[in-house]
Amino acid sequence: MTQSGLVTSTHGRHAVVESPDGSKRICHFRGKKNQAVVGDLVNWSTSEDAGIIESVQSRRNLFYRSDEMRTKSFAANIDQIVVLVAADPDFSEDQISRALISASSQKIPAFIALNKADLTDPFNKALEKLKYYPQMGYEVLPLTLKGSEDLSHEFTKRLEGKISFIMGPSGAGKSTLINRLVPFADVLTGEISKALQSGKHTTTATTLYWMSNARKTALIDSPGFQEFGLNHIEPRDLCTLMPDLKVHATGCKFYNCTHLHEPGCVVRAQVDLGVISTKRYKIYAQLFEELSRTHY
Ligand SMILES: Nc1nc2c(ncn2[C@@H]2O[C@H](COP(=O)(O)OP(=O)(O)O)[C@@H](O)[C@H]2O)c(=O)[nH]1
Ligand SMILES: [Mg+2]
Ligand SMILES: [Zn+2]
Known part of the structure; x- marks a missing residue:
């Protein structure tokens, strides 16, 4: 007998699968073919020692990149993409554009969040650099993730009730964002790495975090932009x-x-x-x- 569950992180041959009651377990993939990604709904069954993912349910969308060599999936069934950049370090417009083009090609809404508004001068320069984006329909929301200041109402409102995929270059504030909006995020990550007995993989794995126990609003944290190939686009x-x-x-x-x-x-x-x-x-x-x- 199989049960339905949600993939909240993947770690090579393993995935963490969450049941509708919120409980989690580590599952193996059966065979090489059913490669589930974060955000996937899967059918899983229990064996002696662990769960096994039997099949992946049909997807609403799949966010991925592709270069000449291969296609790499980021996540499935997401509501929006948040491109998180900061006043410092400087960001590449090429990477932002690639992310937005990819989102658009997969019909996933996207917006830009510009962090570190407290760094006034570089922040204003960054805003100037991004001035064309609101004109073309991509909102640019200012943020100050560090410190005790309330996160802009507009920003948290944009996340409400949705599954948001957070992407951005290293140093933009992704971890700071997760730690502020997801209670016990570090504890969760720690538990998983302990269970998998590898601290190394879990820090770089794409992970879905619910923002509260109601499990209505989620953030998906992914490791950086890397090389963002768009080879699936004509x-x-x-x-x-x-x-x-x-x-x-x-x-x-x-x-x-x-x-x-x-x-x-x-x-x-x-x-x-x-x-x-x-x-x-x-x-x-x-x-x-x-x-x-x-x-x-
Ligand atoms: N000045 C300032 N620094 C911030 C802000 N948000 C995050 N940082 C700092 O930026 C650095 C990188 O943040 P981190 O969350 O690790 O970025 P990540 O690489 O995207 O995960 C850390 O030293 C943070 O403390 C902010 O709003 N203002
Ligand atoms: Mg980080
Ligand atoms: Zn022309």
Whole structure:
């Protein structure tokens, strides 16, 4: 007999599976094929010593990246992606754009949270750097995660009742966020690493944390951006996944304009006018080239 459960973290050949009553157990995967990811609902059964994941239930969505060599899944069944960056250390717009493009291609809503508002000067510089994003429909919410200040109401409200996938570069404040919003997060992680007898793997594993016992609001913590490959995207589709370019792309002279070199290109005209940011256009051109190398 199998029971239904939610995968809250994966550790190589093991996964932590949570039952509807909130109890957790470590399960093995049966065979190599059913690779469950965090956020998956699975059917599991008990054997002598541990649970076994028999099958993965159908997914609402799957957030993943893909480079030339392989596809790596981050998580399944998520409601939104929070791109967490900070005033310091400096962040890469290329990485932010890749995350947003990927979210859009998988039809997952996303917004940007800009942490360390207390560092006034770098914070204002970072806000300036991100000024194009609200214009293209991605909210930029300021945050101060460190200290006793209340977390912005707008931010916590955006999380309520949802499963949010938190991603951002090292140093942005992901751990600080989890520790502030998830009571006993460190205890949970400690228990799992003890059970798996490896402190090393658990710190880098993607993990789903409920924000309260009601288990309605969750944060998924994942280790960094790493190399964010977008090989699952056709170069021709790229423009439609970048809202700031997309709004102008219908005006080009050629219906199949790549916006790279054609005459009568409205996208490039808007770059020249400063309506589309030069940075974002460069990211587009670079990505187009990168994706064209593998799609032919
Ligand atoms: N000044 C300032 N520092 C912060 C804030 N939030 C986090 N930090 C610090 O930034 C550093 C990196 O935070 P951490 O949560 O480890 O980032 P992670 O690598 O994304 O997990 C730590 O030293 C935090 O104390 C903030 O709002 N303001
Ligand atoms: Mg961390
Ligand atoms: Zn064009």
